[in-house]
Amino acid sequence: MNLRPDPTFHATPKLAMEAPAETLAFTLMLSPDGSQPDGLAVVDVDPSSMSYGQIVHQLIMPHTGDEFHHFGWNACSSALSPLTGHAFLERRYLIIPGIRSSRIYVIDVKEPRAPKIHKVIEPEEVFAKTGYSRPHTIHCGPEGIYVSTLGGGGPDGTDGPPGIFIMDCETFEIRGRYEMDRGRQNKHYDFWWNLPRDYMVSSEWGLPPQYENGIVAEDLLSNKYGHSIHFWKLRERRNVQTIDLGENHQMALEVRPAHDPGKDYGFVGVVVDTTNLQGAIFTWWRRDDGTFEAKKTITIDPQPADAADLPDLLKGFGAVPPLVTDIDLSLDDRFLYVSCWGTGEMLQYDVSDPMAPKLAGKVEIGGIVKKTPHPNGKVFGYGPQMVEISRDGKRVYWTNSLYSTWDDQFYPGEGGGAMVMAHVGPNGGLTLDEDFFVAFPKGYRSHQIRLEGGDCSTDSFCYPSV
Template identity: 90%
Template sequence: MNLRPDPTFHATPKLAMQAPAETLAFTLMLSPDASQPDGLAVVDVDPASKSYGRIVHQLLMPHKGDEFHHFGWNACSSSLSPLSGHAFLERRYLIVPGIRSSRIYVIDVKEPLKAKIHKIIEPEEVFARTGYSRPHTIHCGPEGIYVSTLGGGGPEGTDGPPGIFIMDCESFEILGRYEMDRGQQEKHYDFWWNLPRDYMVNSEWGLPPQFENGLVPEDLLSNKYGHRIHFWNLRQRRNVQTLDLGANHQMALEIRPAHDPAKDHGFVGVVVDTTNLQGAIFTWRRKADGEFEAVKTIAIDPQPADPADLPELLKGFGAVPPLVTDIDLSLDDRFLYVSCWGTGEMRQYDVSDPMKPKLTGTVEIGGIVKRKAHPNGKAFGYGPQMVEVSRDGRRVYWTNSLYSTWDDQFYPGDRGGAMVMAHAGADGGLTLAEDFWVEFPKGYRSHQIRLEGGDCSTDSFCYPSV
């Protein structure tokens, strides 16, 4: 424990934007066939360094078959909440769940180039204490570490709905389930909150049989994947409202609330509309009467394609859907970044008016049909996927793998892991950095990124910007 708050904790988003630039990034490495253990890569992102754009340290796990996916910090700016009692924690540990094994690793990165395993929580403990499985998203909250799950109990993860559980942020002991009253919530994916306004929002993907062995076309065309978002009273741990985005809006995934807690809106990405193959972004906001509403504010069209160029899954459609698989919001709440994993696009929207987004930048790289190479001439396998934005909003990083079995369905054959970066203009615009290209070891794919000192999908703030 520190004697004063960690200097990487910031009371407001504006203060976080003024912090020193990141020099290191932490990126997950996935062995899709489980022939090697998954791992954590430490990447040099300091342009003044001789090892810029290279992996400078790797930590491999002692087990195989974990399927690393999302991960997060033990503590962040939310620790400055006046209700927390945890203001003197360090941003020191990365909590890394195995989505397939239900095993959780606590990684000590106080010395990033000597990152080491601090603790391993075995799946049996996760099951026994929560009844949940397939841990997915990690968020550091004021009173502990929140972990969302994609599965309930039983070997198929279908014995009861998935949910959220809480870990102690110092001992890393699993404390128990979050939910007191889950209402209509039956599936799970992402979640985030507005701490001073005391509410949480969560989204839905599907149950384990719907994603572990790949996309199930029959379930998709029958609109059986998630299409709702749920609002919770955060302290009471009670679902207070559920909004259905429409059954055709399949797979409501990433939740991105405004960073400034004085603002009462946010965004959720929808992978595909089954009526027209569009991708979509919905803006949700609280109305004057206290109820929430969600409005579709961005629709991204599919691109026509020769069926001969398409994977088996898409041949009958004669088009490539955008497949909106990740979104991220800059700390000033001005620019929303949208990963179109299918068409191979990273899009930038000005969301200064959250109800009227404006497209301000696009980068094409990868893609099911286009297969656009990086400016350095190297092939970028798959498409833009997990996106992370620097605190100052000037650098946008992304990787290319979605989920092992889905990668294989939409992009047959191993395409290799990669991480790239684009420069973002102060008033919009996006340009790929020609000198930044991270190649991962053979047999590994890359997924989520965390930036040293925090980033735009890590921290939640307790005080409004001035």
């Protein structure tokens, strides 16, 4: 334990933006066929370094079949909450769940260029203590480490709904389920919160049989994937409201509240509208009476394409849907980044007015039909996927793999893992860095990124910026 708060913890988003720039990134490596163990890559992101844009260390796990997906820190700026007893933690450990195995790794990055395994939590412990399976998203909160899951109990994960469980942020023991009253929530995906206002927002993807072996076309066309967001009284662990975005808005995924807790709104991305193949972003907000509303504020059109250029799943549509698979919000709450994994676009929206976003920048790279190469000429397989933003908002990083079976469905053949970075102009706009292109080892794909010292999809703040 530190004798004073970790210097990477910041009371406000503005203070975090003024912190030193990141020099390292931690990126997940996954073996899509399970023939190799998954791993953690340490990437040099310091432009003054001789190894800039290179993997400087790999930590390979002892087991196969984990499928790493999303991961997060043991502690972050939320530890500065006046309600916590954990103000003197370190941002020292990465919590990495295996979405297929339900195994969880605790990785010590005290020596960031030489991380090591601190603890392994076996799936049997997860099942026994929570009744959940398929751990997915990690958030560090005032009361511990929160872990969302995508499966309930039983072999296929459908014995009861998935949900959230809590781990101790010092011992990493599993404490138990989060929910006291889940209301209408019966699927799960992402979650995040506004700490001072004491509410949480969660979203929905689908149950394990709907995603583990690829998208189930019949379920998609029948609108059987998730299409609601849920609002919770955070400390009471109680669902207070559910908003159905419309059953045609299939797969409500990433939840991004405003970073400044003085603001009472946020965004959620929808993968596809089954009536027109559009991608969509909804803005949600809290009313004066404490209830919530949501409105569609961004639509992204599909692109016409010849059936011969499309994977089997899309041939009958004659178009490529954007497939909005990730979104991320800069710490100043100004720019929202939207990954269009299908069309091969990273879009940047000015959301200074959250009810009237304006397109401010765009990068084309990869894509099902366009297959746009990187400016350095290298092939970028698949499309823009997991996106991460530097604290100062000047650099945007992203990788290209969604989920192994979905990669194979939408992009037949091996595309390889890659990570790129774009510079952000003072008033918006994106320009890919020609010298930054990380190609991952053969047989590995790349997924989520965490930046040294924190980033824009990790930290939650307790005090409003001045």
